[in-house]
Amino acid sequence: MRKSFRKKAAAVMMAAAMLFTSVQTELVAYAKGPTYTAMQDVYYTKDNCVVYAEPSYESTVLTTIGANVPVRVVGMYSNGWYRINLGVIAYVKMDSVTSAGAIGIKKNDDKQVADAQRTAAELGYEFVYLTLNKQKVIKKDIYNSYVGKKVMLYAKINDELGISFKMLYEDPIKRDLDLNVTKYEYTSQWSPSAAPVPTPPPVSEASRVVYYQFNNPVELKGQLAIFQFKTGYDKIVEIFPYDVEYTDSYEHMNNYWTEFSEFAYAPMTQVASIAIVETETASSLLADERDIMSDFRKGIKYQSDDDSAYRNNIVHGKLRKDTEYVDYEY
Incomplete structure (x- = not known):
């Protein structure tokens, strides 16, 4: 009787072991698929x-x-x-x-688009034009599908403001890009209480200040947003980004001279509020100064052109030294 019981117990244990092995094999064979x-x-x-x-x-x-x-x-x-x-x-x-809207340039004579397209061609980047939908929102999954590709992704926000995303770097965003913007404009001295946010840049009677206020700022980190402002020819355009996390003011970043183009450019690693101060100028640039303006337009920046206060105070708004400055090899 005992021998019979032992044989049956051994058989049960062997069957259980075989079943467990089978289950384990099944678990190994079928890995979890995409969500x-x-x-x-x-x-x-x-x-x-x-x-x-x-x-x-x-x-x-x-x-x-x-x-x-x-x-x-x-x-x-x-x-x-x-x-x-x-x-x-x-x-x-x-x-x-x-999700951003129609692909393709509907008006070939659009100067804003043409200027951005010329920049992409000079860099050897593919140019992708997005006509924004009514929501003016670029979904993060669409944006991230271009990350790592040599692409210049361009969106015309309105007739004065465009933005190019230089997509080479491996840094995806975590939120949708809301490109809805509110514009504030002043053309003479005014009270600081009239500012949309604290500590605005100074404005003289000969200058014009324009604020572009974004409702939902997004930090891009390593990605580049190259802001494009239609300001007119022969202007000194001072660029004042508003850091989304570390300051409560606009900080002077650098200047842009619009000698041969009616557009000024500012490369940033955030989509957030930004102010520009325009002043008429009749002076011509030297050859090396023109090269600097060309580099700004391409999203290449010189650390020496940053204001010292900007370098010291701004963290997320300024360009990463290891990627976007002029010594980086594209």
């Missing part, structure tokens, strides 16, 4: 947007869509795919659509 998040939004296709039957390059290609076609996005996968509804459920890669 899925449901959503409801309308995005726009880029040119040659490939639509797949499943979220895989190996699945059947259903169709290819041209630029600027609205598609309803109903979900997203953590491995870079959107689930869309075209009457049937299908899938596209995240970088083949955009």
Whole structure:
């Protein structure tokens, strides 16, 4: 009887061991897949947007869509795919659509766009133009789909203000980019109490100060936002960024001379409020000074051109010394 019991017990233990091994094998064999998040939004296709039957390059290609076609996005996968509804459920890669609006330049004579496009060409960057939607919001997943690529992502906010994102660096953002901006303008001496925020830059009777106040500032860290201001020719434009975390004032960063262009540029690592002070000038720049202005336009900056107070006080608003200054090799 005991021998029979021992044999049965051994058989049960062996079966349990085999079952446990099987379960363990199953757990090892099937790794956890990408996460899925449901959503409801309308995005726009880029040119040659490939639509797949499943979220895989190996699945059947259903169709290819041209630029600027609205598609309803109903979900997203953590491995870079959107689930869309075209009457049937299908899938596209995240970088083949955009939430920011239509891709492509509708007016070839737009000087703001042309100037930004020229900068991208000089740098050897791909130029991607976004016509902002009514919300003027660029979703973080769309923005981050360009991170690490040699791309200049340009958005025209209004007829006076544009912004280029120099996308080479491996620094994704954690929040959507809200490009809604409120403009304040003064053309003579005025009371500090009229300022939208504390400690504004000084304004003389011969100057014009313009504040661009962003409602939801975002720090880009290593990424570059190159602000583009339409100011007119022959101006000295003083640039005053407002640091989003460490100061309660605008701090002077550098000056820009608009000798041969009606646009002034300011490379920053944040999308946040910024003030500019314009003053008429009749002086011509030296050759090396023109080179400096050209570098500002390209998002290349010289530490020696920062005001000492700006260097000492601003942390997040200033450019990273290890990447954006002139000694960095692109």
